[in-house]
Amino acid sequence: MPVAKSVGARIKRREDPRLIQGLATYVDDLQLPGMCYVAFVRSPHAHAKIQSIDTSAASALDGVVSVVTGADVNPDVGGVPCAATDFPNVQVPEHPVLAEDKVRFVGEPLAAVVAVDRYVAQDAVDLVEVDYDPLEAVSDAEAALEPGSVKLYDHFDSNQAFTWDLEGGDVDAGLKEADRVISQRFIHQRLAPNPIEPRGVAADFNAGDEQLTLWSSTQIPHILRTQVALMIGLNENRVRVIAPEVGGGFGCKLNVYAEEAVLGHLAKKLERPVKWMESRRENFLHTIHGRDQLGDVEIGMKNDGTITTLKYNVVADVGSYFQLLTPAIPTLTGLMLCGCYQIRNVSMHLRAAFTNKMSTDAYRGAGRPEATYIVERIVDCVADELGLDPLEVRRKNFIVKDSFPYETGTGLSYDSGDYTIALDKALKNADYEGLRKKQAELRDEGRYLGIGLSTYAEICGMGPSAAMPAGGWESGTVRVDPTGKVTVLTGIKPHGQGQETTFAQLIADGLGVDVDDVKIVHGDTDSVQYGTGTFGSRGTAVGGTAMIMAMEKVKKKVKKFAAHMLEANIDDIELEDDRYVVKGNPERGVSLADVSGHAHRGIDMPEDTEPGLAESHFFEPSNFTYPFGTHIAVVEVDKDTGEVDIQRYVAVDDVGNIINPMIVEGQIHGGIVQGLGQALYEEVIYDESGQVLTGTFMDYTMPKAHFFPRFELDNTVTPTPVNPMGVKGVGEAGTIGSTPAIVNAVIDALKPFGVRHIDMPLRPEKLWRLMNGGESS
Amino acid sequence: MGKIGRIFPLEPVPDTKSACHNCEPVYFGRLPSCEPNLRRIAQSQASSDRVKRQTSATEDTFVKVEITINGESRVHNVEPRTLLVHLIRDVVGLTGTHVGCETSLCGACTVLLNGDAVKSCTLLAVQADGQEITTIEGLSDDGELHPVQEGFWECHGLQCGFCTPGMIMTAAQLLERNKRPTEADIRKGIEGNICRCTGYQHIIDAVQYAAKKMRA
Ligand code: FES
Ligand code: FES
Numbered sequence: 002m003p004v005a006k007s008v009g010a011r012i013k014r015r016e017d018p019r020l021i022q023g024l025a026t027y028v029d030d031l032q033l034p035g036m037c038y039v040a041f042v043r044s045p046h047a048h049a050k051i052q053s054i055d056t057s058a059a060s061a062l063d064g065v066v067s068v069v070t071g072a073d074v075n076p077d078v079g080g081v082p083c084a085a086t087d088f089p090n091v092q093v094p095e096h097p098v099l100a101e102d103k104v105r106f107v108g109e110p111l112a113a114v115v116a117v118d119r120y121v122a123q124d125a126v127d128l129v130e131v132d133y134d135p136l137e138a139v140s141d142a143e144a145a146l147e148p149g150s151v152k153l154y155d156h157f158d159s160n161q162a163f164t165w166d167l168e169g170g171d172v173d174a175g176l177k178e179a180d181r182v183i184s185q186r187f188i189h190q191r192l193a194p195n196p197i198e199p200r201g202v203a204a205d206f207n208a209g210d211e212q213l214t215l216w217s218s219t220q221i222p223h224i225l226r227t228q229v230a231l232m233i234g235l236n237e238n239r240v241r242v243i244a245p246e247v248g249g250g251f252g253c254k255l256n257v258y259a260e261e262a263v264l265g266h267l268a269k270k271l272e273r274p275v276k277w278m279e280s281r282r283e284n285f286l287h288t289i290h291g292r293d294q295l296g297d298v299e300i301g302m303k304n305d306g307t308i309t310t311l312k313y314n315v316v317a318d319v320g321s322y323f324q325l326l327t328p329a330i331p332t333l334t335g336l337m338l339c340g341c342y343q344i345r346n347v348s349m350h351l352r353a354a355f356t357n358k359m360s361t362d363a364y365r366g367a368g369r370p371e372a373t374y375i376v377e378r379i380v381d382c383v384a385d386e387l388g389l390d391p392l393e394v395r396r397k398n399f400i401v402k403d404s405f406p407y408e409t410g411t412g413l414s415y416d417s418g419d420y421t422i423a424l425d426k427a428l429k430n431a432d433y434e435g436l437r438k439k440q441a442e443l444r445d446e447g448r449y450l451g452i453g454l455s456t457y458a459e460i461c462g463m464g465p466s467a468a469m470p471a472g473g474w475e476s477g478t479v480r481v482d483p484t485g486k487v488t489v490l491t492g493i494k495p496h497g498q499g500q501e502t503t504f505a506q507l508i509a510d511g512l513g514v515d516v517d518d519v520k521i522v523h524g525d526t527d528s529v530q531y532g533t534g535t536f537g538s539r540g541t542a543v544g545g546t547a548m549i550m551a552m553e554k555v556k557k558k559v560k561k562f563a564a565h566m567l568e569a570n571i572d573d574i575e576l577e578d579d580r581y582v583v584k585g586n587p588e589r590g591v592s593l594a595d596v597s598g599h600a601h602r603g604i605d606m607p608e609d610t611e612p613g614l615a616e617s618h619f620f621e622p623s624n625f626t627y628p629f630g631t632h633i634a635v636v637e638v639d640k641d642t643g644e645v646d647i648q649r650y651v652a653v654d655d656v657g658n659i660i661n662p663m664i665v666e667g668q669i670h671g672g673i674v675q676g677l678g679q680a681l682y683e684e685v686i687y688d689e690s691g692q693v694l695t696g697t698f699m700d701y702t703m704p705k706a707h708f709f710p711r712f713e714l715d716n717t718v719t720p721t722p723v724n725p726m727g728v729k730g731v732g733e734a735g736t737i738g739s740t741p742a743i744v745n746a747v748i749d750a751l752k753p754f755g756v757r758h759i760d761m762p763l764r765p766e767k768l769w770r771l772m773n774g775g776e777s778s
Numbered sequence: 779m780g781k782i783g784r785i786f787p788l789e790p791v792p793d794t795k796s797a798c799h800n801c802e803p804v805y806f807g808r809l810p811s812c813e814p815n816l817r818r819i820a821q822s823q824a825s826s827d828r829v830k831r832q833t834s835a836t837e838d839t840f841v842k843v844e845i846t847i848n849g850e851s852r853v854h855n856v857e858p859r860t861l862l863v864h865l866i867r868d869v870v871g872l873t874g875t876h877v878g879c880e881t882s883l884c885g886a887c888t889v890l891l892n893g894d895a896v897k898s899c900t901l902l903a904v905q906a907d908g909q910e911i912t913t914i915e916g917l918s919d920d921g922e923l924h925p926v927q928e929g930f931w932e933c934h935g936l937q938c939g940f941c942t943p944g945m946i947m948t949a950a951q952l953l954e955r956n957k958r959p960t961e962a963d964i965r966k967g968i969e970g971n972i973c974r975c976t977g978y979q980h981i982i983d984a985v986q987y988a989a990k991k992m993r994a
Contacts, residue, residue, distance in 0.1 A: 013931055020939030021927045021946065023874015023914035030873035118868075120859065197878040197886055197974050198940040248876070248940025249974050281879040497937030497975050663934045663980075670977030671937065698883035698972065706978040707965040735977075 007506040007516050011663040015516070016501045025246040028201035028218050033274040036203070037066050039264060040122035040277070042112035042129045043286065044104035047138035047357035047691020048151070051102060051111060055130040059114055062128060064121035067271060070112045071101035078266050079232040081259050083323035085470035088163035094154055094355070096322040098232070098259035104133070105153050105321035106357050107693055108286025113263055115275060138357040138691035142295065142318035145354040153321055153355045162319050162353040163328055167335040169410030175310025175346030179301025183386055187378065188760040189371045191293040191318070191685040192678075193701060194364045198248020199279035200288055202261050204268035214241045215265050220254045220494050221534030224325075224471060225261060226526045232262040233269065240265070244524035247496035251675070252363035253288050254496070255536040256325045285696040290685055291364020293318040294331060294371050301346075302383050306394040310346040313338060313375065317353045320360035326367075327360050328353060329470050333368025333460070339409045340376035341420045341458035341629055342398040347410040357691040363536060365675055365736045369459050377455045377741035378758070381748065385757055391745070392433070395424065395456050415458065415627045416721045416729075423653045423717050424456055427631035430715055431651040436635060443637075444753060449772070450648075451750025453634040455742035461730035462626035462723065463537030473622065475539065476532045477548030479508065479555045480615035483601040485594025487512060487519045492532010493544035494524045498732060499664040500540055504548055506660055507726070511552045512559070513579040514593055530617060538628075538730030541660065546724040547620035554616035562596045565607035626721045626729040630654035632673075632742040638750045643769025645681060645747055647710055652738065655717045657729035665731050666714055672735020673712055678704040679736075680743040684762050702762075843907045847872065848916025856903050863887045865903035866913060874914040874943045878972070885971030888944035889913050895951040897970075914943035917950065925988040926950045935984030937975035945971045949985045953992055959985065 019025045042054075056068040081096040100111040112129055116122035139145045139153075145160040153160055176182055203216040213235055219225050222244040230237040247254065260277055267275050279288070296315030302308055317331040335349035380398070384391040399420045400407050407415040433452070440450040464473040476492035487508055495501060505519035522528055532544070556576075563581040564571040573584040582590035596614070599605070603612040635649040652669060659665050682702035686694040695701040720727025740761070747763050748756055754772055840855040847870060854869055866875050866889065878886030880899045887899040890912040898911075917924045926949045929935065936942040945968060952959060952967040959967065964985045965978070973981060 014934060016939070017931045017936060020936055020942055021914075021923070021930050022918060023872070023943050025939055026873070027876070027940065029867075029877070032868070032871070119864070120857065195974055196938070196940070197884060197972060198876065198938065199878070247938065248878075249938040251974070278877075281881065281884075497939070499937070667934050667937060667976055667980055670979045671975045672977070674977035675974070697881055698879050699881065703884075703972045703974070705969045705972065706981065707962070707969050709965075709978065711961065711982075712977070712979055 007509050008660050010506070010661065012502055012506060012516060012661055014499050014502045014664070015505060016499065027198055027246045027248055028203055028216050029276070029278045031203050031216055031245070031276065033205055036274040036276055037115045037117055038119040038122040038277070039267065039275050040114050040119070040126045041110040041260065042114070042126050042131065043283070044100065044107060044109045044111060046104055046133050046135050047107050047140065048136040048153070049104050050134040050136065051100065051104060052132040052134050054112060056112065058130065059125040059128040062121065062125050064117040065114060065125045066117065067115040067267070068112060068125065068129065069267070071097055071099035074099050074263060074266060075101055077234065078262050081322065081324065082228050082257055083325060083327060085326050085329035086323065088165055088328055090161065091163035091328070092154070092157045092161070094322050098262050106359050107691055108283065108359065110259055110287065113267065115267055115271065140356050140358055140687040140689060140691045142316045142354040142356055145356045146316065146352060153357065160355040162355050164353070165332055165335070165351040166349070167411060168348040169412060170346035172310045172312050172346045172348045176299070176301045179309045180304045181386060182299060182301045183382060184297060184299045185379070185382055185758055186295070186297050187375055189292040189294040189374065190679070190761055191361070192291045192364055192683050193285055193685050194251040194253035194288065194291060195284065195703060196249030196251055196253065199281060199284040200254065200258065200260070201278040202264040203274065203276040204264040205274040206268040206272055208272050211239050212241065213239060213265055213269055214243065215261065216243045216245055217261050218247045218254055219244045220247070220250045220496060220536055222494055222524050222526050223492065223531050224534060225257055228257040229262050229265050233266045241525070241527040244494050247494065250496050251365040252291065252367055252536060255363050255534065256289060281698065282696050285685070285701065286693060287359060289324050289360050289362035289364070290320070291361060291367070292371060292679070293361050294334065298375055298379060300379050300383065302387065304387060306383060306387055306389050306397040308342060308344050308383060308398050311338060311344050311379065313349045315349065315351050317351060318356050318358065318361060319353045320358040321355055322360050324360040324362045326470055327362050330361065330363055330368045334371040336411050336413055337369045337372035337460055338376060339411055340373060341400055341418070341456055342376065343400050344398070345410050358687050365672070366733045367537070369733070370676070370679070370737045370740055373455070373457045373459065373737045374741050377457065378744065381745050382757065391454055395454065396421070413460065414624060416624055416723050417719050418458060418627060418629050419717070419719050420456060420458070420629055423629060423655050424631045426715055426717060427633050427651055427653040430653065430713060431633040431635070431649065433633070447640070449638045449640060449750040449753065451636045451638065451746040451748065453636070453742045453744065453746025453749055455632045455738050455745065457632070457738040458627050458629040459734060459737045460625045461538035461628055461733065462542030462622060463539045464625045465622055472533050473543070474533060474619055475543040475547045476530050476617065476619045477544065477551045478530055478615060478617040479548060479551040481555060481593060481597040483598055485514065485518070485592060485597045487514055489519065489521045489548055490529040491521060491523050491544050491548055492529060493535045493540045495535055495540060498535065498540050498668070499661065500544070503541060503660040503664060504545060507545060507549060508552060511549065512556060512593055513576045513581070538732035540732070541728050542626055542724055542730040543620060543622050545726060545728065546622070547618050549725060550618035550620055551616045554618065555614060558610070558614060558616070559593065559596050561607050561610055562600055563591050566591055566596070566599060622723055624723045626657065626723050628654065628656045628729040628731065628734050630734065630738055632738045634742040634746040636743065636746040636750055638747060638768055638772070640772045643765035643767070643772065645763060645765070645768070647677070647743070649713065650710060651713045653715045653717060654734050654738070655719050656731040656734060657721045658718060658727040659716070660728065668731045669714060669735040670712055672733060673739040674704045674709065676736040676739030677709070677743050680740045680761055681763050841904055843903050845906050846910045848912060858902065858904055860903045861899060862901040862903045862906050863898040866898060866911070872913050872915050876940055876943060878940065884941070885948060886941050886944040888947040888971065890947055890951060893951070893954065895948045914946060917946065924950060925991040926953065926985065928991065929984035929987035933980050933983040933987050935976065935981045941971060941973040945973060945981060949988065952985065953989055957989065957993055959989060
C-alpha cells in the first residue's frame with residue numbers, strides 16, 4: 002500500500018484520543034498505594050525573620066505522618082539551583098528549599114506536612130505555629146536599588162543582583178548623527194504564566210533498589226533529574242524522573258523548584274510515596290513570574306525616519322531569589338533589541354534588583370517579547386514624532402532580503418528572512434489602505450478606530466550550547482522493531498505542542514511507514530537518553546533535527562540491508578512509498594519490516610554490519626533560528642467606557658517550513674492570545690508591603706474566548722539553513738508578535754487625544770480617563 | 779465501575795473496606811514497570827496509618843452519599859467537607875475531571891449534574907446526593923466518541939489537554955440547549971472555561987463541527 006506523504010498535511014493529533022476521553026495521566030492522577038499528600042506552610046509575610054516554628058499540634062493530628070521544617074531538611078537537601086550566574090557584579094543568594102531564618106516573599110515555603118490525605122495535610126498546615134518578626138519589605142525594583150533601601154540580604158552590599166551591558170556600534174555617535182532624539186519609558190508588567198494544570202510532584206522511593214522515581218509536571222525531565230539527584234544526594238542513575246502528561250508550561254515548568262527536591266527527599270526518608278499538587282493560589286505565589294522590566298529608551302532618528310541609535314537603560318525586577326534561569330532572561334531582551342531593523346548603534350544597560358517578590362524567569366517569549374515590544378513601539382513613536390506612516394518607518398529601517406545571514410548590532414547572526422513579503426501580504430489581507438480611510442471617516446463621527454502594526458523578528462530554536470546556560474543540543478533515538486514498527490525516543494518533552502504527531506509524520510515519510518506505526522516516547526529519563534527539554538521554540542527545530550539525523554543513520558543501514566537482501570548495489574536502493582526498491586526495477590523491493598526482521602534475526606548480515614536497527618544522534622545547532630512576521634490589529638475604543646473592541650486581527654507569520662499546518666495555526670492562535678493578554682488584561686500586582694493582590698483568577702484577568710474575534714492567519718515560507726528540515730519554531734512567535742500590534746492599535750486610536758504612549762495592560766479605566774480629560778492612572 | 783478505559787487494572791488495596799473515604803479502594807493509575815515493588819513497599823505502611831485515622835474518626839463524622847456516576851449508582855461514605863471533584867477523582871478514581879483553580883473560575887472541573895454543566899470543585903459531594911453525574915469518561919457512547927469529542931479531535935481543539943474535559947462538558951451542554959449556536963454564542967457559552975493553550979479559535983471550530991454533526 003503506498004503511503005501518502007504526510008509532512009505538510011493537516012493530520013489529526015495522535016495524542017488526542019487519550020486527552021479527549023479523560024484517559025491521560027497527569028501528576029495528580031497518580032495514586033500509589035499508601036501514598037501520602039504533602040502540603041507546604043508558606044509565609045504570609047513578604048519579609049520577616051522566623052523566630053520559631055512549632056509543629057507539635059500539627060504532628061499530633063490524626064493522619065499526619067510527618068512535619069518537617071528547614072532545620073530538618075536543609076542539612077540533607079541542597080539549595081535551589083541557578084544555571085546562569087556568570088555576570089559582572091553578581092550576588093548569588095543562597096536559596097534553601099525551605100526558608101530557615103528569614104522569609105523573603107509571600108508564599109515562600111518554610112515547612113512541609115505529610116499526611117494520609119490532602120484534607121488532613123491542609124488541616125495540619127493550619128496548625129503549624131510560626132512566630133514571625135515582620136520586616137519592612139521592598140516591592141518596587143527602582144526603590145530597591147536606591148541607597149538606603151531595605152535590604153533582602155544583610156551580607157550583600159545592596160539589592161543589586163547583577164549588572165549587564167551590551168553595546169554595538171557607537172550609540173553616542175548615533176545620537177550626534179540624529180536629527181531628533183526622543184525618549185520614552187516602557188513598563189513590561191509582571192505576568193503569571195498560569196498553565197491550567199498547576200505544578201505537581203509525586204515521588205516514590207524503592208529502598209530495595211535504592212531507586213527514587215519522581216513524577217513532575219516539568220518541561221525538562223533530564224535537567225531536573227540531574228539537579229534533584231545533586232540536591233538530595235543520590236547518584237543520578239538512582240533517580241528516574243517521569244514527566245507524565247503535562248498540562249501546559251509556557252516556561253514556568255522549565256525550572257527546578259524547591260518542592261521537587263523536598264518531595265524526593267521525603268519519599269526517600271519516609272520510604273513511602275508522596276504527592277503534592279499545587280493550588281492555583283500557590284501557583285500565583287510560588288511559580289515563577291515573567292517579564293517585569295522597566296526601562297528608558299533613548300532613540301535617535303533622521304528626518305526621513307532612519308533610526309540612528311537605540312539606548313535602553315533598564316531595571317529588571319528578579320524577585321527575591323534566582324531560579325534556574327532568572328538572570329539570563331533579561332539578557333535576551335538586549336540581544337533582540339534591533340528586531341527586524343538595521344539599527345547599527347544599540348546599547349543596553351541592565352541593572353537587576355532583588356525585591357520581596359517571587360522570582361522572575363522564562364515565560365513564553367522569555368525576554369524577547371520585551372525587546373519586540375520596545376522596538377515595535379519605538380518605530381511608532383518615531384513615526385508619530387516625524388508625522389510619518391508607521392509603515393514607512395518600518396520599510397525605511399528593515400533589514401533587506403539579500404543581506405542574510407545578517408549580523409545585528411547586538412552580535413547575532415540572523416539566519417534568513419524576507420520581512421517585506423510578510424508585511425506586504427498582511428497589508429493586503431487587512432486592506433490597510435481601506436482601513437486608514439475607514440479610520441478617517443469614523444473619526445469624523447467621533448468614533449475611534451486604531452490600526453496597529455507589529456513587524457517582529459524573534460530568536461528561536463534554542464540554541465547553540467555556547468550561548469545557553471545549560472546546554473542547547475538535543476537528542477533522538479530511532480528504533481525499528483523486528484516487525485517494522487518504529488519507536489522514537491526524544492529528549493524534548495512535548496506538553497501540548499503535538500510532537501507525537503509531527504515527529505511521526507517526519508518518520509513516516511522518511512522511512513516509508515504509516516504514521517500510526519510510529520510511537521514517540523518522551524519524558525521518562527529511564528527510557529530516553531539524556532536530553533535538554535522543551536522550551537525556547539526548540540522542540541522541532543532542535544529535537545526534531547536530532548531525530549531526523551538518527552533516522553538518516555537508520556535509513557543508511559536499512560539501505561545496506563536492502564541492497565544485501567536484493568543483491569543490488571546500495572547506491573541503487575531508493576525508497577518508493579513504503580518499499581525500498583532497486584532503481585529502475587521497482588518490483589524488486591523490500592519493506593521496512595522485511596529489513597528489520599532480517600536485521601534482528603542476526604544471520605546472513607551484510608559485511609561489517611551489526612545486527613539490530615537502532616541509532617541515536619545528539620544534535621548541536623550551529624545557530625538560532627529567526628522567525629518573523631507581520632501582525633495587524635484593528636481596534637475600536639469606546640469613548641464612553643474605555644473598552645477595547647478588537648475588530649480584526651490579521652497575522653502573517655514566517656516560521657520556515659511547516660510540518661503540520663493545523664498544529665502551527667494552533668500554536669499561533671494560543672500565542673496571540675497570550676500576547677494580547679499582556680497588552681490588555683494581565684498583571685501580577687504586589688502592593689507596597691509585598692502582598693499579592695492578584696492571587697486568583699478573579700483578580701488576575703485571564704483571556705477568555707469572548708474577548709477575541711476570529712484571527713485571520715496567513716504565512717510566508719522562508720526556510721532556515723540552520724537545520725535540514727528548514728523549520729524555525731513557532732511556540733513563541735504569536736506571543737512576541739501580538740503584544741505591540743494591539744498596543745500600537747490602541748494608541749493609534751487615541752491619537753486624537755494627543756496620546757503618544759500608554760503602559761500595559763490597557764485597561765478600560767486607563768483609556769477612559771485619557772479620552773475624557775482625566776489623568777491616566 | 780464506570781468506564782476508565784486504559785487506566786491500569788483496577789485493583790483495590792486489600793483490607794480497606796470501611797466507612798472512611800480515606801479507606802475507599804485505591805486505584806492505580808498507569809504505572810511504570812517498577813510498579814509491583816512500589817506497591818509492595820507502600821502497602822504495608824499505608825494500611826497502618828489509615829487504620830489509625832479510621833479508628834479515631836467517629837461514625838457520624840462521615841455521611842452517606844448515594845450518587846449515580848456515568849450511569850452507575852454508587853454509595854460512598856465521605857466527610858461532609860469532601861468536594862465533589864475529590865469524590866470523583868480520589869474516591870471513585872475517575873481522573874479525567876481536572877482541578878485548575880479550586881475557585882469556580884477555570885472550568886477544568888466541569889461535569890454534568892443532572893445534565894447541567896457545573897463546577898465540581900465548589901460543590902460538596904453531599905450536595906450531589908441522589909443526583910446524576912456525567913464526567914468526561916461517561917460522555918462517549920459505548921466506545922463511540924461524542925460529537926463534541928470528535929470535533930475537538932478533528933479541529934485541533936486542544937493542546938495540553940488539561941482544560942479539555944471541562945471544555946468538552948460545557949460545550950456538550952451548550953449544544954443541548956442551542957442546536958445552532960453562532961460563533962458569538964459559543965464564545966459567550968464557554969466563557970466560564972479558561973484555556974491557556976489554544977487561543978480558543980480551534981475550540982470554536984470544534985463546537986461548530988459538533989453542532990453540524992448533531993443536527994445531521
Ligand atoms: S477547578 Fe473548578 S473551576 Fe477551576
Ligand atoms: S489545551 Fe491546554 S489549557 Fe486548554
